[in-house]
Amino acid sequence: MTEPPSQPKPTQQWGSRLGVILAVSGSAVGLGNFLRFPGQAAQNGGGSFMIPYFLALLFLGIPIGWAEWAMGRYGGRKGFHSAPAILGVIGKGRIARYLGVVGVLIPLAVYFYYIVIESWCLAYAWDYFAGMAGFAHGVGIDASQPVAEQARVASEHFDNFTGAKFDGVMLDGSIHESVVFWAIVFAINVTLVYRGISKGIEKFCQIAMPVMAVCALIVLARVLTLGTPDAAHPEQNVWNGLGQMWNPSFEALQNPQTWLAAAGQIFFSLSVGFGVIINYASYMKKRDDVVVSGLTASATNELFEVGFGGMITIPAAFVFLGATGTLAAVSAGSFSLGFKTLPVVFAQMPAGALIGGFWFFMLFLAAITSSLSMLQPTLAFFEEALGWSRQKATTLLVAVSLAGSAFVLWFSKDLKALSMLDDWVGTLGIFILAMAQIICFGWVFGIERGWREMHFGAQLRLWPVWKFVIRYLTPLFLIVVFVAFCWNNLGTWMQAVADDTTKQLSIGVILATIGLLVFITWKGEQRWRKLGLDLDGNEPPPDEVQPKRQGGVR
């Protein structure tokens, strides 16, 4: 009589259901909620943008999220916590397992540059708070100067701080401020992740998420009570600022670009197809609800995105810069809006330094709860594929992420390295992983089995129509968005790589990271086979075996 295959014991678990929800929400809520979303909405039909946006939430974001939560919890029950191992089980074989490498590549490579942006947020918050207390020079904007001069100072401050004018920010012989903040933020992230799922990530998110909401409420209250600050421009008031964001232009719905932008925003904002949810859900208990938990995490993200992002950024900019200035700021991109335009707005605003401090501290919290979620999937992968202790795996994680992030910090001119990783991994990679996941879940694992798995321990029974959505509609929606996205961008991106050495080096970094992850997956595959683990998903999880008949699987 053969023994049932042994499975590794669960080493970590979430302390509470609310803890995992806040951690996943923290992962989803990022800079894009406050900077990218309002820009996308204002540029693509204002209030009417919300129609394709909510449709994409319903038929793209939420179904992929549910599939990820269910796959993650199932993988965790089989003792696996990394995307390659879990997708191998769900997708029943090597192809899915090696596609799962993308689920480690995305969080790791995005971490390389996200930590740099995160350090900007902390530095700006410090500049505002310490500037008020007289410890620092602040952002250096003089509100008595003309707005054009203030914009020039804000832009110069950002370029100097981020090293956007030249490569090799650490080369000038001085200890650069941005490097100091980068090191601080890096150390905080590694320490929290090393403390573990429950003691590190969960505890931090349980504090950081409410604090972030309080900061957002303070900034929102200030923006909504601005009234008409400049009597010479009575049309520049909060009411019209909200109109700039929310007045619908229904003709925009006839433009496919609007639908693509809405789907893209939902997709990138919810952290689906990122390799994070699948890892976080693997630490859940067997009967923990995934349906309501997934929906709650998505709802929290939407609350921050629509409730705060949609109400703060554009109205604040409009009140001080007018319609033309706001549209120019929005079209210059998220970084320009967040780090160049808003400091000018805060300079004009009563109590602007305090509000600026709260704003950038809120962005820092949004960023750190996301960056933590990027380290954990990689750490879990190193631990389970190599069979290493947490300490040893953390050392490798620090070495790899330090090298990757130093590359981004060094090649800072025009933020080229950062943009390349964002385009090729943080954007293209997400489509690939989401597609692999939804196909594995709906087609290979099987929608009936997936449906049962989703509803195991669920508080809410979904209408059966969601089966059709997950199996057919979501993959089709994803394919259309992906093809349109590639059609619009891939040619330009390829040309840009051919023309620029830094961009070629960035591709080299991505390929080297893929090579390392594929090698570790191969090593893990050998290790898991040697241990007799069911890495191709042929057996049910050990806790599904009837304890009475089998005498238990302990």
Added chain:
Amino acid sequence: MTTLGLVMMVLSLCFVIGLAFWCYYRVLTAPTPPPEEIEHFHNA
């Protein structure tokens, strides 16, 4: 802001706030799983 703009804003805010409150209500009032279930999982 136009009336339609106000309608879009109010509807969007009501939807996201309502959904979030409903979800958190469900999460916070959910019964905790029986202890033997947790014990069984830990020993699996």
